[in-house]
Ligand SMILES: Nc1c(NC[C@H](O)[C@H](O)[C@H](O)CO)[nH]c(=O)[nH]c1=O
């Protein structure tokens with residue numbers, strides 16, 4: 001038996017996870033009990049691939065109590081059942097707007113189906129992904145929004161410009177969230193070809209705008225219900 005920092009342990013797949021995977025084979029979700037010789041509480045984790053599809057989120061939400069059954073450990077989760085009353089900003093890059101308009105559409109559809117009112121959503125257009133970070137940070141610091149969804153599409157050209165824009169967009173969105181304390185969600189496609197991009201805005205790989213809007217809803221709920229600074 002292998003020894004770890006926690007002492008000796010066994011990893012035992014749980015029956016509930018097997019059921020979940022049988023009913024939704026597209027969901028890659030692993031859950032294990034850690035049984036340690038020191039009898040510490042069971043440790044569970046999930047692993048998901050890609051952005052995390054809407055079906056996966058529903059599934060995880062519905063099966064959460066099964067997946068994370070532990071007697072003593074307090075577990076904090078954001079809900080993706082309804083986002084009514086939460087305010088969102090969407091920062092959208094105009095560059096490659098054939099793609100970004102479809103990502104935005106997907107995001108707005110998701111907000112609508114989770115009962116977010118239109119008047120609680122502000123859409124802010126910026127020239128390109130490079131400009132997303134500074135705007136997201138500004139909006140985040142305003143305190144008006146529970147989450148900021150950042151949407152863009154970077155498509156590889158001939159030069160290393162692609163890497164510069166992708167790196168700026170990634171670190172910009174990350175910094176915006178860290179500096180403002182408002183969740184800033186990464187809805188930027190980084191594609192080698194236009195075909196890859198089209199597949200991700202309603203083609204065979206779903207609509208990533210819709211999926212990242214769900215991430216915004218979950219993070220808004222997590223912060224609102226569990227991570228608010230104490231008054
Ligand atoms: N090539 C892409 C860009 N480039 C533009 C930059 O984002 C930026 O607006 C410009 O460098 C001025 O600061 N933007 C994208 O969103 N996607 C691209 O593929």
Ligand SMILES: CC(=O)[C@@H](O)COP(=O)(O)O
Nearest residue numbers: 155156157158159161162
């Ligand atoms: C993001 C890009 O790579 C693209 O817009 C720039 O193309 P290129 O590298 O051919 O100048």
